[in-house]
Amino acid sequence: MNRTAPVCKLGHVQMTTPDLDSSLHFFRDLVGLDVIGEDGDKVYLRAWNEIDHHSLVLREGATGIDHFGLRASSAEHLTALAGDLRAHGVEVEEVAAGSELGQGDAIRFTSPQGHPWEVYWEMEKGRQDSNLLNQRGKAYLRGSSPMHLDHINIACVDVASGEAFLADRLGFLRREYVQPTDGPVVASWMSVTSQIHDIAIAMDPPPSLKDGRLHHISYIHQDRSDVLRAGEIMRDAGVTIDLAPGKHGISQAFFFYVKDPGSGHRVELFAGGMHVFDTDWEPVRWDETNIETGMVWVGPDFLPGSGGPMDPTTPCTPVGEEVPAAAGIEAGVA
Numbered sequence: 001m002n003r004t005a006p007v008c009k010l011g012h013v014q015m016t017t018p019d020l021d022s023s024l025h026f027f028r029d030l031v032g033l034d035v036i037g038e039d040g041d042k043v044y045l046r047a048w049n050e051i052d053h054h055s056l057v058l059r060e061g062a063t064g065i066d067h068f069g070l071r072a073s074s075a076e077h078l079t080a081l082a083g084d085l086r087a088h089g090v091e092v093e094e095v096a097a098g099s100e101l102g103q104g105d106a107i108r109f110t111s112p113q114g115h116p117w118e119v120y121w122e123m124e125k126g127r128q129d130s131n132l133l134n135q136r137g138k139a140y141l142r143g144s145s146p147m148h149l150d151h152i153n154i155a156c157v158d159v160a161s162g163e164a165f166l167a168d169r170l171g172f173l174r175r176e177y178v179q180p181t182d183g184p185v186v187a188s189w190m191s192v193t194s195q196i197h198d199i200a201i202a203m204d205p206p207p208s209l210k211d212g213r214l215h216h217i218s219y220i221h222q223d224r225s226d227v228l229r230a231g232e233i234m235r236d237a238g239v240t241i242d243l244a245p246g247k248h249g250i251s252q253a254f255f256f257y258v259k260d261p262g263s264g265h266r267v268e269l270f271a272g273g274m275h276v277f278d279t280d281w282e283p284v285r286w287d288e289t290n291i292e293t294g295m296v297w298v299g300p301d302f303l304p305g306s307g308g309p310m311d312p313t314t315p316c317t318p319v320g321e322e323v324p325a326a327a328g329i330e331a332g333v334a
């Protein structure tokens, strides 16, 4: 945990979908999030063990991401972060309290890698629906019923520059990374919390090879059996399955990847994952000699950049407004 970081956690994702009804059916009825409010063209959802007002906002529009919401470590950190970003040439937009349900004053900015970020401090607590005093929502009402939003995995061309932005401006610490011998960093797992990752960055695989892409968002479940049950729920609903359940070596996550049928955004239904409690944690390096173990410890084989089902990524900005591909950089882990 980085207690001096400007931000303290990943709070929410606001995504756009060309088929709001379909995305709402997926996230509400199959994943099992609770609809917590509506505001104009936006629908707000929350998982059952989340304290914040919401972790997902859906808005109708071409497939994209309005923003990834990070909570500041304090009101003072939020002010200081705005100044620091501007001092480093990042354009910062101020967003008034109330423009998003439950959320106080916020700033929004786009990273040099083309990802849209929002940082806020004040966030209303979700209403108390559970009779369990330390839990806001009722568990296991529908679908796979994850506990909370866990992490996002974003894609860009130059992973090292993406890491540098998250580390230098926002305080994220590198926990694990993939760097082939004599090659560039091609993937990184970073956090400000004790989780092994709050954000992962991966090189955007061909054919897109672009900045400003999303690989997936991830909701964590209490137990692996929830993820296995999710497999049956998704299969029976005809949802596109990217990768059947298995366990990553890197992060030790138990994974199951599907696609939101409305937006095409990839969603990881997740359990487990490591935590880091020591301040002298040495980032774990994976390379071409062990990457297959790193990607999958148990389960289906896949390697990013090899043209498999996990390769295509979705844009954060709608098609036509994307950041152009950087020339001369080849993707691939090994």
Ligand SMILES: [Fe+2]
Pocket (backbone or CB within 6 Å): 012, 014, 067, 069, 100, 103, 118
């Ligand atoms: Fe937000």
Ligand SMILES: [Fe+2]
Pocket (backbone or CB within 6 Å): 151, 152, 153, 200, 216, 218, 268
């Ligand atoms: Fe993930």
